Amino acid sequence: MTKMHVEIAGMHCGACATGIQMLISQIDGVGNVSVDYNKKMGDVEFDEGKVKKDDIFKAIADLGYTAKEGN
Numbered sequence: 001m002t003k004m005h006v007e008i009a010g011m012h013c014g015a016c017a018t019g020i021q022m023l024i025s026q027i028d029g030v031g032n033v034s035v036d037y038n039k040k041m042g043d044v045e046f047d048e049g050k051v052k053k054d055d056i057f058k059a060i061a062d063l064g065y066t067a068k069e070g071n
Contacts, residue, residue: 001031004053006042007070008060013037016065023059027051041070 011017017037024042025033029050035042044056053069060067 001045002048004044004046004056005070006044006056006060006067008035008040008042008065008067010065011037011040017042020060020063020065023063024056027055027059030056042067 008017008020011020014037017035020042021033021035024030024035024044027046029047031045031047033042033044046053046056057067
């Protein structure tokens with residue numbers, strides 16, 4: 001599993017973080033997901049053989065948020 005930090009812009013509340021976390025966790029190939037509203041960050045573990053980083057970013061964008069790989 002690959003681990004990635006994701007910077008997420010556009011969240012307005014904890015429910016935003018929960019929604020993003022729920023969506024990402026349903027993507028085939030994604031393992032553990034944690035999204036923190038206060039830090040505007042998420043941590044995602046995923047199998048690069050099943051899902052690409054861009055697929056995760058697109059899923060977040062489809063919800064109306066902006067995502068990019070963080071440090």
